[in-house]
Amino acid sequence: MCFFLTLKSTQSAPAIQEGNIIRDSEIEAILLEIMHPIFKVAGLDPKLLNLYIVASSEINAAASIDFSIFINTSLITKAKNLDEVVGVLAHEAGHLSLGHVARFQDSINRASLIAMASAALGIVAAIAGSPDAAMGAMMAGQQLAMGSLMHYSQGQEASADQAAVRFLDKLGWTAKGLESFMAYLAKQELRGVDRQDAYMRTHPLSSLRVDMLNSAIGKLKTQGKPLPGRLYERFDRMVVKIKAFMNSPMTTLIQHPPSKTTTLDRYARAIAYYRNGDLQKSLIELNPLLDQSPKDPYLHELKGQILFENGKVAEAYAAYQRALSLAPNNPLIRLSAVQAALELPKVDLTKELRELHLVLRKENKNPMAWHFLAVIHGRQGNKGLLALALSEKALTLGNLELALSQAKRTLHLAKERTVLVRANDIIEMILEEQKKQG
Incomplete structure (x- = not known):
């Protein structure tokens, strides 16, 4: 799936819109191959990682709640090389491993994570590849003040730098990319805020922090080795793909x-x-x-x-x-x-139903999967499972009102015990969330 799942068309394909969260199996595979080892040495479970790639002209990346890391496409395409991207990702893993984002957990529900995080990255989020226009707009319109989400103190930034250096050293990977990326940002320190890259605005930088980072890298017994050559080749293709x-x-x-x-x-x-x-x-x-x-x-x-x-x-x-x-x-x-x-x-609807269940085992919060599951149940005439699939889809998009109404509809249409149990679970979860929100 290259960025979009769309209905078949003979029209020319549109450009990726600024602010879209994009899905692409090739790009994600490369980034996850990098992130999983970093997570392991950081003491984090790679299975918990949620990686979001944001189409944006802003150079930025951020760690957030629910073990989520957001990376803007411009950070990938404008980085000097793969080593810089690896350094930034290791830095964001540092924020997660040090618990810097834990303070957000209580005040932000997961349904609004994408919109809020993307607002902090300098853009408004939308789910790319939606089969209907509503899905693309579901996350739009939520704004967040810059200082309240994924905006860390200089002390936290410095400690995340040190953690990144440790992670890369454990892996035997070079930390020179993080050093060169920070040196690039340091040149912007005297610019006005409106002329700085977004990464500077969400990741406070100082000359002291750069000196501390350089000192930590200089003290390493070994300076690390480049990543496997195949990753550099795949990175080059990823950059070309994003730009194209x-x-x-x-x-x-x-x-x-x-x-x-x-x-x-x-x-x-x-x-x-x-x-x-x-x-x-x-x-x-x-x-x-x-x-x-x-x-x-x-x-x-x-x-x-x-x-x-x-x-x-x-x-x-x-x-x-x-x-x-x-x-x-x-x-x-x-x-x-x-x-x-x-x-x-x-x-063969039965076969495709099995295929979708395999997808959902790995991505149970993928709205597209729930959408197509609803399509199949609709074609099969199973109104109860259709309503439940629509409820799950709405839930993944943060549309609690629609999720609630479809879950209630499921109770009137379904007979299977497991379906009814799940519908009740959704209802109870949403009512509890609404109660918290007042």
Whole structure:
């Protein structure tokens, strides 16, 4: 799933909107491969990590409640290299391991986490890839003062720096990226607030803090080693992918003209032509990459998306199935395959129901999964399970009123005991939350 799950269309693909929280299996896989080892050495459970990638022109990242880390696309695309991104992510893990975000836990319910955190990052959040317009606007409109969420003291920032250095040292990874990123920020210290990167505004910096960081890195017995080469290669492709989806196709084609035939250039052009609605040119660029790397699940996934959104549903489904065979544990690819299957003239609803349950085992707060589950239950005529799925979907989006009404509807329509128990649990949870909010 490359940024969006959308209904099939022959229209050109729109640019990623500023402030969208995006989902992409390839990008998430790379970032999680970095974050999981950091979490382990930080004494945190990698399974608890919630990673959010925010489409934003602001350079920023933040840790928040519920073991959540937000990273803006511009931090990825404007970083000098992967080492800087790793350093920043280690720093945010430091905030989590040191309990700096614990004070937010009581005052912020999880349903409003995305909107509030994104407001602190300098943007307004929206759920990307929603099957209806309401989902895209569900999180909009919530604002938060800069000083109240994910805004740390200089002392906390310095201690998170020290923790990041320790984590990277334990992994044998270089901390030079964190050092160079902080040096870049230090040059902005004398600028006016409106001319500073957002990271400066949410992460107070001082010359003393930079000196302390440099001293800690200098005292390390070993200066660490670069990450495995494959990660640097995948990082370069991730940067190209983000830019190709966020910049205009014209900009991408100027930066990656047909005269350039590297893998990255072809990848960028495949996305640009797809966004221009030119299926033939897009596949001309993508197919040679598939010939070179037939076992790359993300290339097959991109092909599936391109075909699906150009109305080639059967071919898209086949591409998604190939991607899934190469990455069987990836819930986003599986979800894309389900979406394509539901557009086929003949579909095995029982099979796709099983597929969705596999997705929900890994992502039980994914509104798209609950949406398609509701679609299947609706087609099967199971009104009770349809209402429950809609309640779960609304719950993941923070729409408590809708979640409550659908849960109550479930009680009138369902007969299965487990369904009724879950509906009652949702009702009790929402009523308790509303009671807390007064």
